[in-house]
Amino acid sequence: MTHPQIAQGRVALRAWQAAKPDNFFSADPNLQRVLQRALGDPAYQAFEQQWRDFGGHCATTIDHAAKIEDRIAHHPRLERWSALGDRMEAIEFHPYHDTIGALIWESGLMALQATPGNIVRQMGLYYLLGHNGEAGHACSLACTAGLIRVLQRVADPMIRDQFLPPLLERDYQRMQHGAQFLTEVQGGSDVGGLGVQATLSDGQWRINGEKWFCSNINADQFLILARVPGQGDGTRGLGMFLIPRRLEDGATNGFYLRRLKDKLGTRTLASAEVDFQDALAYPLGPTEHGFKNAVEWVLNTSRLMNAVACAGIMQRAYLEASRYACYRQAFGQAILTYPLVQEAIADIASENAAAVASSFALAGLVDAIDLDMVNEDQRGAYRLLVNLNKYITSIRGTECVHRAIEVLGGNGAIESFSILPRLYRDLIVLESWEGTHNVLCAQVWRDLGRYQLHLPYVRWLHEQIAPIHDPRLADDRAAIEQACITIPQWVDRLQAGGERYAQAHMRRLVDHFAHTGQAALLLAEAQWELERGLTTLKPDLTTYFINRHLRPGYDPIADTNYVARLARIAAL
Numbered sequence: 001m002t003h004p005q006i007a008q009g010r011v012a013l014r015a016w017q018a019a020k021p022d023n024f025f026s027a028d029p030n031l032q033r034v035l036q037r038a039l040g041d042p043a044y045q046a047f048e049q050q051w052r053d054f055g056g057h058c059a060t061t062i063d064h065a066a067k068i069e070d071r072i073a074h075h076p077r078l079e080r081w082s083a084l085g086d087r088m089e090a091i092e093f094h095p096y097h098d099t100i101g102a103l104i105w106e107s108g109l110m111a112l113q114a115t116p117g118n119i120v121r122q123m124g125l126y127y128l129l130g131h132n133g134e135a136g137h138a139c140s141l142a143c144t145a146g147l148i149r150v151l152q153r154v155a156d157p158m159i160r161d162q163f164l165p166p167l168l169e170r171d172y173q174r175m176q177h178g179a180q181f182l183t184e185v186q187g188g189s190d191v192g193g194l195g196v197q198a199t200l201s202d203g204q205w206r207i208n209g210e211k212w213f214c215s216n217i218n219a220d221q222f223l224i225l226a227r228v229p230g231q232g233d234g235t236r237g238l239g240m241f242l243i244p245r246r247l248e249d250g251a252t253n254g255f256y257l258r259r260l261k262d263k264l265g266t267r268t269l270a271s272a273e274v275d276f277q278d279a280l281a282y283p284l285g286p287t288e289h290g291f292k293n294a295v296e297w298v299l300n301t302s303r304l305m306n307a308v309a310c311a312g313i314m315q316r317a318y319l320e321a322s323r324y325a326c327y328r329q330a331f332g333q334a335i336l337t338y339p340l341v342q343e344a345i346a347d348i349a350s351e352n353a354a355a356v357a358s359s360f361a362l363a364g365l366v367d368a369i370d371l372d373m374v375n376e377d378q379r380g381a382y383r384l385l386v387n388l389n390k391y392i393t394s395i396r397g398t399e400c401v402h403r404a405i406e407v408l409g410g411n412g413a414i415e416s417f418s419i420l421p422r423l424y425r426d427l428i429v430l431e432s433w434e435g436t437h438n439v440l441c442a443q444v445w446r447d448l449g450r451y452q453l454h455l456p457y458v459r460w461l462h463e464q465i466a467p468i469h470d471p472r473l474a475d476d477r478a479a480i481e482q483a484c485i486t487i488p489q490w491v492d493r494l495q496a497g498g499e500r501y502a503q504a505h506m507r508r509l510v511d512h513f514a515h516t517g518q519a520a521l522l523l524a525e526a527q528w529e530l531e532r533g534l535t536t537l538k539p540d541l542t543t544y545f546i547n548r549h550l551r552p553g554y555d556p557i558a559d560t561n562y563v564a565r566l567a568r569i570a571a572l
Contacts, residue, residue, distance in 0.1 A: 009329070011086040016327040021319065024131045025055025027462035028351060029314060030538075031127065034360050036529050038120050042322055049138060051124050054107045058128045062418075065096035066135040068511045069268045070422055076218075076270035078260050089252050091218040091260075091270045091287035097136050102172040104137055105127065105219060111170045113148045116370035116504035127314075127356075130312020131171050131319075133419070133426035136268035138422040139433070140177045140216045144303040146298035147178035147223050150240070154285030154293050163242060163282075170497045179219035180298055181211040181274065188213065191225065192234035193289065198241060198281065205281040207243060207254070215433075217257065217272040220245045224292055228287045232357040239287030243279050254279030259502055265425030286559045300342040301391035310397035311355035312432055320420055321404035322570070328408075335407070339563055344403045349569055350545040352517035353538070359388045361464075362522050368538060376465070380456030384447060394431040394460070395456035414430050437507070443514070445494075445506045454491050457513070458484050461520045468527045472539055476523055476546050483516040483550045540568050 021027035035051070036044040050282040068074065069304075074094040109125045113116040121144075129138060149523050151164040160531035166176035172262045184194050196209030209228050214222075222243040231237040247253050258273040285293045322345050325336035335341045368374045401424045408420065431437065447453045461484055468477050490509045504567040509561055522545060526538035544565060547554045556562045 009012075009169055011415050012327045012329060013133055016324050019323050019327065020059075021055040022059050022317075023052065024059045024128050025051045026313075027319065028055075029060075030082040030356060031124070031315075033529060033534070034356055034525065035120065035124050037525065038360055038364050047121050047124075050107065050121075051128065054103075054109075054125050054130045057103045057107075058131055060130055062100050062129070062135060062511055066268070067131045067422075068421070069094045069096045069100070069136055070136065075267050077484070078270075078272070080255055080257065087224050087256075088254055089255065089257050090515060093136070093218075094268075095268075097268065098172070100135055101406045103135055104141070105172040106169055107212050108170055109141060110144055110148070110175070111168050113145060113152075114168045117367045119304075119361060119366045119370070120363045123304070123360060127308050127312040127443050131316040132427075133313060133316075133423045134266040134269050134309075137270050138305075138309050140179070140219065142302045142309075142434075143180045143216050143219065144178040144225070145305060146180060146301040146478070147221060147242070149297040149301055150223065150284050150293065153297055154289070154474060156283075157244075159242065159282050163244070166220070167228055176220035176222045177200075177216065178223060179214065179216040180223045180302070181213065181214040182225055182294075185210065185212040189436060191238070192227055194227060194238060196224065196226045196276065198228050198239055198287075205241060205283060207241060207279040207281045210300055212273055212278070213261065213271060214274045215266075215269055215271040217260075217270045217274065221481045222255075223284070223298065224281075226281075228290075231288055235290070235291035238290045238294075240284045240290035240298075241274070241281035242284055243281045247280065257514065263429060265422070265424075265427070265429040280321035287345040299434060300386050301385050306430055307355065307359045307389045307393040309364070310393040310427065311352060311359050312350065312402045313427055313430075314355055314393075314397050314417070315354040316423060316439060317401045317404035317420065318345070318352055320418060321345060321348060321407040324408055324411075325570075332495075336570060339566055341407055342566040344407050344427065346544055346566050346569040347403050348400045349547075350541045351400050353397060353541045354522055355393045357521035357525055358385065358514075358518045359393065362386060362389055364442055377459045378455050379455040380451070383451070384444065384453040384457045387435070387440045387444050387447075388510060388514040388517060391436060391437055391444075391510060392450075392518070394427065395437065398424070399428045441506045441510045442503075445502060448491055449495070454487050454513070457517070458487050461517060464520045464524045470530050472530070473523055474543075476519070476539075476542055479546050480516065480520050480523060481510070483519070485512060487516065511549075515545075519546050519550055537569060540565050544569060 041494055077092045079088060079090045079092050091471045109122060112122040126141065129135060148167050151160045167178060169175035182188065182191065184196065186193055196207060196211060197208050224241055224243060225238045227237050228239040228243055244253055254277050258275065261271040263271060300427045325341050325345065326334055328335045362385050363376060368378065369382060405424065408418055412420050437517055465480055467475055490512060494505055494509060501568050516559050522542040529536040529538050
């Protein structure tokens with residue numbers, strides 16, 4: 001006979017499972033408000049049902065399918081040869097992979113890019129998918145989105161007309177998707193050291209060489225960087241090319257898979273090492289602008305989507321931990337009543353709100369740029385924020401999932417009990433994709449030196465907080481204004497110290513830049529919600545975030561409102 005206390009513990013866990021949302025959009029009032037503010041009421045209402053429909057799929061069918069597909073025996077498998085001995089270089093997936101894919105493409109997530117001005121809408125869908133981590137498709141979508149932008153912006157019209165339409169297809173059975181292969185065995189960060197060769201012969205480009213880390217290897221179209229003879233050294237010598245997976249006769253196009261990568265996370269996404277041997281390729285834009293175009297249209301797109309995926313994972317971590325804490329009993333009461341647990345929940349909730357604020361502000365800038373509705377300060381802010389945001393969201397994302405695992409205790413480490421271990425593994429990979437932390441910090445520092453981007457960034461932040469007039473937000477606004485004052489001081493100090501001094505401290509500078517931006521955007525959201533008379537904890541979340549990151553010398557022990565603020569946030 002089961003002891004009554006054991007039975008009661010299992011009843012509590014079942015209640016926790018039953019309390020989980022069946023729609024990630026409906027369960028996220030913050031996302032709804034951020035999208036409404038970004039788009040305006042009419043546009044928000046016109047698209048709301050599509051987010052709601054997809055949020056339901058993400059919380060039910062996709063959630064279940066992703067869990068089953070991630071089991072060890074269900075990971076992708078390389079099938080090099082057909083039954084008749086023809087070279088296929090094919091990837092075999094668990095059937096649930098296609099179940100997830102069909103729902104994603106049916107949502108119109110990729111088709112939205114057919115018309116400029118839809119990135120905020122698209123990122124709303126992508127954020128909802130991010131609640132399930134990689135789910136076998138998130139990287140594919142990011143790579144495809146970057147390839148679409150390249151084809152739309154810089155490709156020769158004949159190449160664009162041939163390869164773009166299937167990338168925008170909503171039907172999963174007819175669609176094509178893209179991949180991007182940059183990394184080589186000698187390194188990924190030092191892009192100027194890439195050695196794969198592109199040669200022009202009889203009017204056709206051919207690619208030869210090895211790519212070391214090729215994610216979404218089952219894609220129909222590969223985007224790569226390759227060295228063009230006579231074009232120079234370093235990044236100047238790199239052209240950007242599209243390699244179709246198959247030739248017109250159906251044969252594989254001069255590529256051979258060495259092996260699939262056995263990764264810590266994102267395991268249901270097939271990544272491989274690839275050799276190219278005279279693969280037919282098509283230039284994407286002038287070859288002499290290959291690296292510049294790859295950064296502007298491919299990497300920047302992926303960095304935005306990487307950040308949105310991290311934000312989605314953070315929200316799922318919040319949902320898992322906060323609801324578990326409501327039902328898990330310890331010493332006679334729900335663990336959510338304990339301030340230590342409330343503090344963990346507050347950490348996750350505030351960082352998630354900050355990640356959503358900065359990522360959707362960035363998406364809004366992309367839409368404005370695409371519609372030619374920006375000024376130079378906004379362009380400068382975008383160029384800086386796209387790197388700051390990818391860096392900070394991936395770091396904080398990992399921290400948030402770790403905090404959520406802490407709330408679940410030993411249960412949080414059990415793969416069959418919770419999604420959190422899978423999300424943690426996926427986030428470790430997301431930290432490195434599209435630029436490691438050091439690479440992004442170095443890029444920010446170079447951009448500050450070349451273009452003084454901190455100046456338009458600060459002006460843009462002042463633009464965000466200019467409408468803030470609610471007296472309840474005055475202290476936080478003052479803290480942000482002070483942080484903005486210190487930004488050029490940080491730059492001057494590091495520049496005066498020399499290059500090695502700057503390298504040693506640039507990560508601290510990037511932290512400060514990112515936290516200041518996220519705080520300003522959070523406070524602007526708080527003002528909007530208060531103006532509308534909404535019941536909101538955004539002021540508490542903003543204060544909590546600013547206290548953690550921007551108030552020098554802040555001491556929670558001396559803050560008489562700290563415990564009450566934790567309790568309010570934990571009840572979010």
